[in-house]
Amino acid sequence: MESFREMSKEELQAQEVEVNKKYQEFKDLHLSLNMARGKPAPDQIDHANGMLETMTDYHAKDGLDVRNYGVLDGLPEMKEIFSDLLDIPAKNIIVGGNASLNLMFDQMMRLVVFGTAGEKPWGQLEKVKFLCPAPGYDRHFSVxxxxxxxxxxxxxxxxGPDMDQVxxxxxxxxxxxxIWCVPKYSNPQGICYSDETVDRLASMKTAAKDFRIFWDNAYGVHLIFEDVKVKNILDACKEAGNDNRAYYFFSTSKITFPGAGVSIIASSDDNIAEIKKVMTAQTIGYDKINQLRHVQFFKNADGVRKHMQILADCLKPKFETVLNTLEKELKGSGLITWENPKGGYFVSVDVLPGCAKRVVELAKEAxxxxxxxxxxYPYKNDPKDSNIRLAPSYPTVEELQQAMDLFCVCVKKAGIEKLLEQA
Amino acid sequence: MESFREMSKEELQAQEVEVNKKYQEFKDLHLSLNMARGKPAPDQIDHANGMLETMTDYHAKDGLDVRNYGVLDGLPEMKEIFSDLLDIPAKNIIVGGNASLNLMFDQMMRLVVFGTAGEKPWGQLEKVKFLCPAPGYDRHFSVxxxxxxxxxxxxxxxxGPDMDQVxxxxxxxxxxxxIWCVPKYSNPQGICYSDETVDRLASMKTAAKDFRIFWDNAYGVHLIFEDVKVKNILDACKEAGNDNRAYYFFSTSKITFPGAGVSIIASSDDNIAEIKKVMTAQTIGYDKINQLRHVQFFKNADGVRKHMQILADCLKPKFETVLNTLEKELKGSGLITWENPKGGYFVSVDVLPGCAKRVVELAKEAxxxxxxxxxxYPYKNDPKDSNIRLAPSYPTVEELQQAMDLFCVCVKKAGIEKLLEQA
Known part of the structure; x- marks a missing residue:
């Protein structure tokens, strides 16, 4: 494809007529599709329905009746699965409620109110700054x-994050x-942190004694095309002598049920002790029935791994639709670049500076x-107005094909408008 | 029964020999019983097992798939049940996670970090004091x-609380x-606040503009012998022109499953808006599958009311065992007074000053x-060392009878020891 950026004004104008016609055709279809959030499709979620079948045993391995009070930090067998899956000692894991975002928020609140490691609570400081690698996850920035x-x-x-800057x-x-980190199949780019990045994060000198890494391994086992191994931040911190630097988060939201899964926070011995001290006042314990449901459904970490292969098979054709359509419609156009993720939930694209809002608006209108x-971006402000996150998981492949065809037309239309402005 | 307090030293010594013999007989039984917490018995919990049967429909009334993301403040039909049950408008209810204690803690944290109604965050104040009507619930005081x-x-x-003091x-x-309040069948005394108490709490002049009532209606529908109507604090606050004064908490922990129920926080329009603003950063939403489970099981508020009658029938013989045994063994002894609760989870007794720790120790040894x-009491410090909370819900009636027989012996033993000390 000829790059639009090399075209003369006349050529661009001719292309514009063509693109406007196509755009109008899409508008006439009166589509109503949503690619906004990393929401699994119903037929993907169906694969976990076994968990909603009748429970015949309410007892944990140690005989505990999970229907009653008790157990602050999670059933041992639930911890065991996460421990095996993520290579974290069970004693360094606390199993939480239905969402890891809630654990992240709560951890941030604890730092604000109580501080950590004997340092001043963050709420008592004049100013607190937080590093936000971007593009990144809007809900992190929002916390x-x-x-x-x-x-x-x-x-x-x-x-990963530009470590020279960091x-x-x-x-x-x-x-x-x-700093906020999504180390594997990052949201939205699908980037996997290199070992060097992990080691530099773990070992770097920080002016703040209580500098903390919020390590949201949201897509830790969420391969699509290829499983990538990312170095464990807790190990790296320990090796570097900064044992207490990282809080590690994970959940089954995109393994079983979004908003009804099981989440964890993992960290050093000191940090876990510190967390439990406050958590003891916050709750008697999280939902153990749901934990046991997960244990009975998966049995062990291999059960989770097998399940993720099934989900990968659901997601693969969707990601292929997105990537193939971008390739076919826009490769060499000079109007867009994109990442090829190996897993996760998103495809991140960068359109011409000043065009992202316009593309989203055009798509919305159609x-x-x-x-x-x-x-x-932080404060929802992309300084270049260039990045767009595509979330292919929810629509069907057919819907996605339509949406992507339209998307490519919108990218062309917005790009041509911008180039003509500048011509 | 003759009062021990009127006995001569010699009479007391004779009684002591008798009581010591009985105490030793109990020790020889090697009992292992627990009356420490308000934990429902397994056969009581069984009545909610229907909720753990296979779900055949995952959709809310409005068609929403509860297995996926969305809905911050609760399913409308779940709110409707609480609204009807507690006489609170649905719009003033937020449905939370598995435990109301967590909602209380979170609300307290929001007040500390963000403040309310434009007032200074509590964390920025030199000193914050909180009223703790006592005897009361240890986990409140602990927060x-x-x-x-x-x-x-x-x-x-x-x-209710001594309103002249308050x-x-x-x-x-x-x-x-x-102030912490458990307005109905209070923990541990089973006291129900009078309308006058509710009105005085709602209308009293407070030096702090942001004085807040934490209204934990934990036993709001948990009758045993008689349902008592307690005035709704949110209505009372509104009538008094102090609309934003109260946060109202409730949960199904002791209706369905302790630690795996559904909780709510309810308050004024302003407060709910304020809470949601922060909650939006904390979570995408609470476990909606569990909410739908509750809705499908109960159908409506009447379903809950009928269920509570079943649970009352489970608890009644246990409470009768406790109260009848106290009556039979200790009435007129001058060693103990107690409350006759109409509902809730506890029987509160006051033994002779300086004897509560000794009684608990003696029971433990046996x-x-x-x-x-x-x-x-606040700081776990009962200044008179007199109050003991009995929790009859978990043991069977047979176990409870044994435990209560022993308890009465311990009360006598500790009482006689104390009277002899003073003789």
Missing amino acids: TETLGFELITVDMTSE EKLVAEDESIKG GVTLTGAGAT | TETLGFELITVDMTSE EKLVAEDESIKG GVTLTGAGAT
Whole structure:
């Protein structure tokens, strides 16, 4: 394909007529599709329905009746599965409720109110800053924004956050208290952190004594095309002598049921003890019936791994539809670049600067809802107005093909408009 | 029965020999019984097992698939049941996770970090004090103690907290920010607040503009002998023009499954809006599958009411065992007074001052675990060392009879020891 950026004004105008015609054809279809969130499709979720069948035994391995009070930090057999799956000692795991986001928020609140490791509670500081590798996950940024922290954007590279930037920032500024990380199949780019990135995060010198990594391994076992091994941050921190630096989060939201799964927070011995001290006042314990449901359904970590292969088979044709359509319609157009994720839930694209909002708006007008432009940046503000997150999991392949065909037309239309403006 | 307090030293010594013999007989039985917590018995919980049967429909009334993301504040049909049951408008209810204690803790954390109604966050104040009517619920006191608040004990009367004390304290001291209340079948005394108490709480002048009532209606529908109507604090606050004064909590922990039920926080329009603003950052939503399970099992508020009658029938013989044994063994002894609860989970007794710890210790040595003496007071410190909470729900009636027979012996033994000390 000829790059639109090499075209003359006249050529662009001719293309525009063509593209406008196609766009109108899509509008006439009155589509109503949603690619906004990383929401699994019903037929994918069906694969976990076995968990909603009649429970015939309510007892944990140690004889405990899970229908009654007790057990703050999770059933031992539930911890065991996470321990095996993620290679974290069971004693360093606390099993939480239905969502890891809630555990992240709660952990942030504990740091604000109680502080950690004997340092001043963050709520008593003049200023708290938090590093936000972007594009990233909007709900992460929203937690720290809600708490009044200043969000500092850090660029993403193909190996994770730009560690030169990160190291410089944290070494100089002691008000920088932490960083958000999605280390595997990152949201939205599908990037997997390199071992070097993990080691640098674990070992870097930080001006703040209580600098903390919020390690949201949301897609830790969510392969689609290829399983990638990402180094365990807890191990790396221990090796570097910064045992207490990282909080590790994971959940079964995108394994079993979004919003009705089981979540964990894992960390060093000291951190776990500190967390439990406050958690004891917060709750008698999380939902153990749901934990036992998960244990009975999966049996062990291999059960989870096998399940993830089934889900990969559900998602693969959808991701192929997105990637093949981009390839076919826009490769060489000069209007867009994109990542090829090996797993996770998203495809991240960058359109011409100043075009992302317009593309999302055009798609919306023609009946396809995309993630809001800017959502992947702190304060929902993408300085280049360039990044768009595509979430292919919810629609069917047929719907997705329509949505992607429209999306490519919108990218062309917005791109041509921009180039003509600048011509 | 002749009062032990009227006996001569010689009579007491004779009684002591007798009691010691009986106590030894109990020790020889090697009992192992637990009356420490308000934990329902397995056969009581069995009545909710229907909820753990195969779900055949995963859709809410509006067609929403509850297995997927969405809905921050609860399924409309779940809110409807609570609304009808507790006489609170559905729009003023947020349905939470598996435990109302967690909602209370979270609400306290929000007040500490964000404040309310434009007032300074409590975490930024030099001092925060909280009123704790006692005897009361240890986990309430523990929440506020963990947050570093100063706990101020307020006496309980047969109509609720001593309102003369409360009104005087809150009028004078603006660092007093709130009060814990269990308004119906209170923990541990089973006291139901009078309308006058509710109205005085709602209308009293408080030095703190952001004084808040934590209204834990934990036993709101948990009758045993008689259903008592307690005035709705949210209505009372509205009538008094203090719309935002109360947070109302409730859960199905002791209706369906302890630790795997559904909880709510209810409050004024302003407060609910304020809560949702932060909650949006905390979670995408609570477990809707569990909410739908509850809806499908109960169908409506009447379904809950009928269920509570079944549970009352489970609990009645247990409470009768406790009360009849106290009556038979200790009435007129001068060693103990107790409340006759009409519902709830506990029987509260007061033994001779300085004897509660000794009674609990004696029972423990003979194999019966009671709630720790002092647990019902702030800082676990009962200034008179007199109150003991009996929790009859978990043991069988047969076990309970044994435990109560032993308990009465322990009360006599400790009482005689104390009287001899003073003789």
